[in-house]
Amino acid sequence: MMNPRPLCFGHRGAAGEAPENTLPAFQRALELGMDGIELDVLRCRSGEVVAAHDLTLRRLIPGHGRVKSYTYPELKTLDVGSHFSPRFAGERIPRLEEVLDQFGSRMWLDIEIKGRSIRSDGIEEQIVRLLQERKLFENVILSSFNPFIVRRVQALDSRLKVGFNYLQDSSEPLRKVWFRSLALPFSLHPQPAQVDQAFLAYAQKIKAKVLPWGVNEPAEIQRLLALGVDGLISDYPSRLQILVHK
Numbered sequence: 001m002m003n004p005r006p007l008c009f010g011h012r013g014a015a016g017e018a019p020e021n022t023l024p025a026f027q028r029a030l031e032l033g034m035d036g037i038e039l040d041v042l043r044c045r046s047g048e049v050v051a052a053h054d055l056t057l058r059r060l061i062p063g064h065g066r067v068k069s070y071t072y073p074e075l076k077t078l079d080v081g082s083h084f085s086p087r088f089a090g091e092r093i094p095r096l097e098e099v100l101d102q103f104g105s106r107m108w109l110d111i112e113i114k115g116r117s118i119r120s121d122g123i124e125e126q127i128v129r130l131l132q133e134r135k136l137f138e139n140v141i142l143s144s145f146n147p148f149i150v151r152r153v154q155a156l157d158s159r160l161k162v163g164f165n166y167l168q169d170s171s172e173p174l175r176k177v178w179f180r181s182l183a184l185p186f187s188l189h190p191q192p193a194q195v196d197q198a199f200l201a202y203a204q205k206i207k208a209k210v211l212p213w214g215v216n217e218p219a220e221i222q223r224l225l226a227l228g229v230d231g232l233i234s235d236y237p238s239r240l241q242i243l244v245h246k
Helices: 023-031 096-103 123-134 147-156 173-177 197-205 218-227 237-243
Strands: 007-011 036-043 049-051 108-113 140-144 161-165 187-189 231-234
Touching: 007 023, 007 108, 007 237, 023 036, 023 096, 036 096, 036 123, 049 096, 049 123, 096 108, 096 123, 108 123, 123 147, 140 147, 140 187, 147 161, 218 231, 218 237, 231 237
Parallel strands: 007 036, 007 231, 036 108, 108 140, 140 161, 161 187
Antiparallel strands: 036 049
């Protein structure tokens, strides 16, 4: 199950080094030699699938509301780079298809589909169609904290790899239903503190790769490397470049 070298992913592109979920963040990860990027996607009011983590824009642009309340032409006018640094002023929220076209044939993509409802707004069908049109199956993982989203993806196209995301907080209600009516995943995406020998043994039993996310501290990177995880997802690709690619 172990790789000669763990796969290295930039979290939200390179969230610690560039504005998260923007094209410069994804490019930064690529330039630093990452094997892949993790990005988050939501559906906006006009139907496009866009790269955004939070359900609202408030954290990036104070005073702004829910992503699904805006059309994509409206989202295109918003600056999501200045909050990070003045040198990224004017950066925009990209559509998923832009990310697929620029990076889909060059690296792994872990596409986290956001959503808390048991019902679909149609995002799974749109994403699967975009991947099918581009024949992107080999190096794409569709992941989510929501098991209903993963189940819908699996039903749409069995060729697609799926990943289960986990929070350390045991009160996360949807964790209780992960394995009801779900095929086994390609990968498990826990937080670093959840990963120990028992977790790795369980993943090996179900033949799933272990790709912890939010692995940012050098000591944690080294601990997980010593345990033998299959990959690391970090806000700081430059740290993975130093510690994993050495």
